[in-house]
Amino acid sequence: MTVHHRHLRTTMAALAAGLLVLVSGCSEETGAGDAAMGAPASSTASPTPDPLAGAPTVDACYKMTYARSQAATNGSAPVNCYDDHTTITYYVGTFPDDAAASDPVQVRKDCTAHLAEGLGLSKKELRSSVFSWIWFEPTTSQWSAGARWFRCDAKAETGGRLKLLPAGSSPILTDGVPDAYFRCVDNRNDQGRYVTCDQKHDYRWAGYFQARGGASYPSRKAFEKQGKGCYEFTDNGAYWVTWPLEPGWDNGDREMNCYKLTAG
Incomplete structure (x- = not known):
C-alpha cells in the first residue's frame, strides 16, 4: 500500500483566529455605569464551534x-x-x-x-x-x-x-479483487512496470512478509537476500520482490511483496 504524506497545516490561521477573538473580546464596552442606568447587561453569545x-x-x-x-x-x-x-x-x-x-x-x-x-x-x-x-x-x-x-x-x-x-457505494467489492485492480508486473524489456493484471504481465502478486531490520534502513543487498523468502509463495519458482523505500521504513513499513512468474 502507498503511504501518504501531507503537510502540517500552518498554525497561523488558527493563531489569527484566536487573536481576532481576543481583540473583539477586549472591545466590549461594558462597565458599572451601564448597570447603574438600568441598561440590560450585554451578552453576545459566541457560536459553538x-x-x-x-x-x-x-x-x-x-x-x-x-x-x-x-x-x-x-x-x-x-x-x-x-x-x-x-x-x-x-x-x-x-x-x-x-x-x-x-x-x-x-x-x-x-x-x-x-x-x-x-x-x-x-x-x-x-x-x-x-x-x-x-x-x-x-x-x-x-x-x-x-x-x-x-x-x-x-x-x-x-x-x-x-x-x-x-x-456503487461502500463496500464496493464483494467477491475479492478482480484482475482490473489486482497487482502485476510487466517486465518486458526489463522495464519492471507495475500494472493491473487485466493487462499483459509477467509476474502476479502472490504474498508478502515482514522484512527484518532495526531502525537503520537495510542495504539493497540485505533486501535482496531477504527476498528469498518469496520462494514460500512461488513454490520455489522465479519471483519478483519489492521492499519499502526509506521514508516508508522510517514510518514503520516493513512489508516485502512477492510476485510469482506467470504466463500472463
Whole structure:
C-alpha cells in the first residue's frame, strides 16, 4: 500500500483566529455605569464551534484527476456513485477540538485501519490490489470556524493515474479483487512496470512478509537476500520482490511483496 504524506497545516490561521477573538473580546464596552442606568447587561453569545462543519459524508463519490487528489483540501461536489468516479469517501474522522493543526500520524493510522473494511476486502486481499487512500482536511475558513474533521477516500492508482472505481457505494467489492485492480508486473524489456493484471504481465502478486531490520534502513543487498523468502509463495519458482523505500521504513513499513512468474 502507498503511504501518504501531507503537510502540517500552518498554525497561523488558527493563531489569527484566536487573536481576532481576543481583540473583539477586549472591545466590549461594558462597565458599572451601564448597570447603574438600568441598561440590560450585554451578552453576545459566541457560536459553538462545530468540529464537523463542512464535513463530507461517508459513501460520497468524486471524479477527480490524480493531480487534484494530491491537494490538501477538496471542494468538489460529489457525483452519483453509479456514474464514473475515481474516489469514494469511506471514513470521516476528527482531530481533537483544541488541535491547532492536522495530525498526519492520526490520519495515517485511521485511514489505514478502515480501508479494507471500506472496500469490502480482507487485509490480504487489500495488499494484492492497487487500492490505497488519500485524505483531505478542512479549508482555512472551515478550520477557523471550528472544523476538525478529516476525510479518507479510497482510490485505485496505476501508472500515476487514477482508475475508475466499481459502481456503487461502500463496500464496493464483494467477491475479492478482480484482475482490473489486482497487482502485476510487466517486465518486458526489463522495464519492471507495475500494472493491473487485466493487462499483459509477467509476474502476479502472490504474498508478502515482514522484512527484518532495526531502525537503520537495510542495504539493497540485505533486501535482496531477504527476498528469498518469496520462494514460500512461488513454490520455489522465479519471483519478483519489492521492499519499502526509506521514508516508508522510517514510518514503520516493513512489508516485502512477492510476485510469482506467470504466463500472463
